[in-house]
Amino acid sequence: MSGFFDLPSDLQHSWLGLIGLHLREALLPVLAGLLVSLPIAQLCVRFRWLYAPVLGLTTVLYAIPSLAFFVVLIDYTGQTELTVMIPLAVYSLVVLVPAIVDGVRSVPQETLAAATAMGFGPVRRYVQVQLPIAVPAIIAGLRVATVSSISLVSVGMLIGNQGALGNLLNDANIYHRPELAVNSVVTTAALAILADAALVLVRRLLTPWMPHGTRRRAPAEAADAAEAGPEPAVPALEDTVR
Amino acid sequence: MTSHPKNSRSSTRLTGAAAVALATVAALVTGCSSSSDNTSDNPLTGGGASGDGVVVGSNNFAESILLADIYGEALKAKGIKVTYKPNIGSRETTYGLLKNGSITVLPEYNGALLAYLDKKAAPKTVEATTAAINSKLDPNLTLLQPAPAQDKDSVTVNAETAKKYHLTGQSSIADLKDAAKDLVFGGSPEFQARQQGLLGLKSVYGLQFKSFKALDAGGPLTQEALKKNTVQVADVFTTDPTIAKEKFVVLQDPKNLFGFENVQPLVRKGKLSQKGVDALNAVSAKLDTATLLDLDTQVQAQKKDPLDVAKAWLKSAGLG
Amino acid sequence: MNVLHFVNAFFSDSAHWHGYDGIPTRLIQHIRYCLIALVLAAAIGLPVGLVTGHYGRGGNALAFIATAGRALPSFGLLVLMTIMVGFGLVPVMVPLVVLAVPPILVTSYESVRSVDPSPVDAARGMGMQESRILFQVELPVALPLILSGLRSGAIQIVSTATIAAYVGIGGLGRYVIDGLYQRDYEKVVGGATLVAALALATLAVFWAVARCTVSPGVRRSG
Numbered sequence: 001m002s003g004f005f006d007l008p009s010d011l012q013h014s015w016l017g018l019i020g021l022h023l024r025e026a027l028l029p030v031l032a033g034l035l036v037s038l039p040i041a042q043l044c045v046r047f048r049w050l051y052a053p054v055l056g057l058t059t060v061l062y063a064i065p066s067l068a069f070f071v072v073l074i075d076y077t078g079q080t081e082l083t084v085m086i087p088l089a090v091y092s093l094v095v096l097v098p099a100i101v102d103g104v105r106s107v108p109q110e111t112l113a114a115a116t117a118m119g120f121g122p123v124r125r126y127v128q129v130q131l132p133i134a135v136p137a138i139i140a141g142l143r144v145a146t147v148s149s150i151s152l153v154s155v156g157m158l159i160g161n162q163g164a165l166g167n168l169l170n171d172a173n174i175y176h177r178p179e180l181a182v183n184s185v186v187t188t189a190a191l192a193i194l195a196d197a198a199l200v201l202v203r204r205l206l207t208p209w210m211p212h213g214t215r216r217r218a219p220a221e222a223a224d225a226a227e228a229g230p231e232p233a234v235p236a237l238e239d240t241v242r
Numbered sequence: 243m244t245s246h247p248k249n250s251r252s253s254t255r256l257t258g259a260a261a262v263a264l265a266t267v268a269a270l271v272t273g274c275s276s277s278s279d280n281t282s283d284n285p286l287t288g289g290g291a292s293g294d295g296v297v298v299g300s301n302n303f304a305e306s307i308l309l310a311d312i313y314g315e316a317l318k319a320k321g322i323k324v325t326y327k328p329n330i331g332s333r334e335t336t337y338g339l340l341k342n343g344s345i346t347v348l349p350e351y352n353g354a355l356l357a358y359l360d361k362k363a364a365p366k367t368v369e370a371t372t373a374a375i376n377s378k379l380d381p382n383l384t385l386l387q388p389a390p391a392q393d394k395d396s397v398t399v400n401a402e403t404a405k406k407y408h409l410t411g412q413s414s415i416a417d418l419k420d421a422a423k424d425l426v427f428g429g430s431p432e433f434q435a436r437q438q439g440l441l442g443l444k445s446v447y448g449l450q451f452k453s454f455k456a457l458d459a460g461g462p463l464t465q466e467a468l469k470k471n472t473v474q475v476a477d478v479f480t481t482d483p484t485i486a487k488e489k490f491v492v493l494q495d496p497k498n499l500f501g502f503e504n505v506q507p508l509v510r511k512g513k514l515s516q517k518g519v520d521a522l523n524a525v526s527a528k529l530d531t532a533t534l535l536d537l538d539t540q541v542q543a544q545k546k547d548p549l550d551v552a553k554a555w556l557k558s559a560g561l562g
Numbered sequence: 563m564n565v566l567h568f569v570n571a572f573f574s575d576s577a578h579w580h581g582y583d584g585i586p587t588r589l590i591q592h593i594r595y596c597l598i599a600l601v602l603a604a605a606i607g608l609p610v611g612l613v614t615g616h617y618g619r620g621g622n623a624l625a626f627i628a629t630a631g632r633a634l635p636s637f638g639l640l641v642l643m644t645i646m647v648g649f650g651l652v653p654v655m656v657p658l659v660v661l662a663v664p665p666i667l668v669t670s671y672e673s674v675r676s677v678d679p680s681p682v683d684a685a686r687g688m689g690m691q692e693s694r695i696l697f698q699v700e701l702p703v704a705l706p707l708i709l710s711g712l713r714s715g716a717i718q719i720v721s722t723a724t725i726a727a728y729v730g731i732g733g734l735g736r737y738v739i740d741g742l743y744q745r746d747y748e749k750v751v752g753g754a755t756l757v758a759a760l761a762l763a764t765l766a767v768f769w770a771v772a773r774c775t776v777s778p779g780v781r782r783s784g
Contacts, residue, residue, distance in 0.1 A: 009549035010328035063761035065724035068754030192633035334745035453582035
């Protein structure tokens with residue numbers, strides 16, 4: 001057993017099984033983070049004074065290293081996937097809340113006034129006007145959160161085989177099989193790039209009014225990180241990539 | 243931007259995308275949880291899972307995983323339902339998981355376990371060691387029969403250091419007394435805080451090393467650091483195939499700090515049937531140090547899968 | 563379990579204040595790794611980002627490099643490098659630099675590109691050389707954004723350097739990893755507190771640097 005895809009039995013998963021596990025451990029927290037950050041961001045838009053303390057709090061939480069976060073949680077949630085997923089959800093908040101706040105705030109006052117004039121109530125205005133216009137910023141935040149989440153899952157290996165593809169790293173060590181570590185790194189990176197590309201695609205679908213493809217040459221579609229027109233949040237987001 | 247047709251279009255798009263996203267998430271949750279339910283056992287729900295089966299855990303080094311596979315497969319051969327929870331971490335962690343019932347069976351080493359439970363104990367025989375452990379053990383846990391196979395922690399120097407201080411296989415740990423202040427010791431992070439570790443080396447042999455470098459439990463980091471002379475002395479397991487390969491010198495332990503290190507199953511009471519107990523005792527009866535070294539070599543040097551090695555040995559020993 | 567209690571116990575234990583495993587030693591080690599990694603990352607990211615930003619070309623390629631860099635898992639890279647290169651500082655530096663280059667690269671590119679073109683045209687009209695335009699016109703305006711890129715790179719390095727302890731390296735991560743294996747929560751929480759404090763101190767340093775170096779005119783308009 002020395003093939004690239006011959007995984008040691010103690011991982012208890014096939015290569016594809018580990019990929020599924022990895023995606024689950026990485027994406028569910030981001031989704032949870034999105035669901036929680038939408039109302040938080042709305043509150044911050046509503047009550048401006050709230051934004052600074054919220055930002056401060058998330059920054060402090062973000063400064064806690066992931067491993068320490070995992071270890072402290074073991075006492076409450078055991079050596080489980082949940083222990084890995086909770087910190088990842090918290091980290092994604094740090095990226096998503098400012099992204100959504102900036103996105104929603106970037107909606108021009110006239111647009112809001114027009115919506116109000118057309119008889120939109122606050123809820124309808126939020127769902128049909130503010131959110132769609134904020135989509136590019138939200139997706140930009142999601143991309144950052146997703147990629148870093150996929151990368152961080154690997155650290156879960158340290159708390160007893162909870163790191164999905166990261167578990168390969170320990171086995172590479174104890175069985176002297178470097179190819180397992182290569183497998184782990186390459187597969188994880190590929191997952192991150194594919195997830196990123198998928199989110200770019202989602203943005204294209206959600207924002208049909210935005211110009212794209214005309215200004216640039218066709219290739220590098222997946223990699224138009226900082227360039228895709230009005231994406232105000234991107235440079236600011238660089239602050240919060242982990 | 244706010245004209246009606248455009249709005250409704252973008253909102254249908256939104257709903258569509260949301261539906262796709264939801265479907266994906268649902269697939270992730272259901273699809274993958276079914277594959278992980280029967281494999282990675284959740285300690286929180288561990289009570290339920292281990293009610294009708296046995297959870298065999300292991301520490302985070304190759305030999306422990308191998309021994310867990312041997313125990314698990316021996317139990318399976320007797321028709322007992324087994325799930326594995328491999329590679330958990332150090333004894334400090336696994337002992338807690340046994341206590342709270344998350345795992346049922348764990349391969350242990352009697353001397354190290356005793357030192358963990360009682361820093362001062364220094365029994366003279368294997369039987370006395372078992373008795374001493376049983377008196378200190380959590381009431382929910384019990385030890386089965388020890389195997390003759392031993393795998394000790396050791397104070398091991400690399401060839402360079404051995405030459406410099408004229409150390410041979412006959413030298414004692416005590417012979418490091420004068421040199422220790424110039425030497426860096428390498429071992430697992432937990433070794434630093436253990437009686438059968440840095441604490442004992444100081445209290446029993448009076449050794450105070452220049453510094454301690456936390457590496458891994460006798461694994462590749464330790465071997466590499468010792469080979470490259472990043473550390474001059476290290477804790478290497480005595481069944482490690484690299485000792486012979488790299489001409490490391492294992493020092494004698496006349497004061498018996500590392501005691502007996504027989505492989506011995508530690509189990510949670512009431513979770514393992516008599517049939518299971520008999521199966522594990524039968525394994526212990528056949529497992530001696532030479533066998534263990536051979537099996538370790540197959541896994542660590544010949545890169546065979548531990549589960550295959552475990553199954554093959556059980557079969558050859560008439561236990562599979 | 564009270565986290566604050568652990569923090570207090572950790573810092574009031576005098577044994578934690580001296581020797582090779584003392585807080586000063588571990589803190590200095592951690593800062594040293596971070597500084598080396600940040601300098602290396604800046605040496606790669608800044609020139610490339612500034613020059614491409616100045617000429618306004620290669621944005622797609624840069625974005626792709628940045629995405630790829632972010633996609634590489636730091637922890638995996640750390641273990642892989644340790645297996646390949648062996649024990650030492652190199653395997654620790656590679657993931658930290660890979661981690662910090664993308665934000666530095668992207669922000670420096672963006673910052674120069676987003677400079678108002680009219681002063682740049684004016685400078686060109688006055689016959690300034692391209693290098694002088696970059697350093698004397700574009701750079702001062704772009705500085706706040708460049709600093710923010712460096713800052714986020716630095717924060718990520720400080721926090722991620724913790725995992726280097728897994729491959730036997732020193733630094734504050736030592737407390738977290740040792741605490742994990744020794745079941746010593748005091749160490750874990752103490753180590754985490756130190757890392758978080760160092761990250762916040764890094765923020766403060768960058769804030770101070772920005773105050774001292776960004777020209778008042780730019781600050782007002784920004």
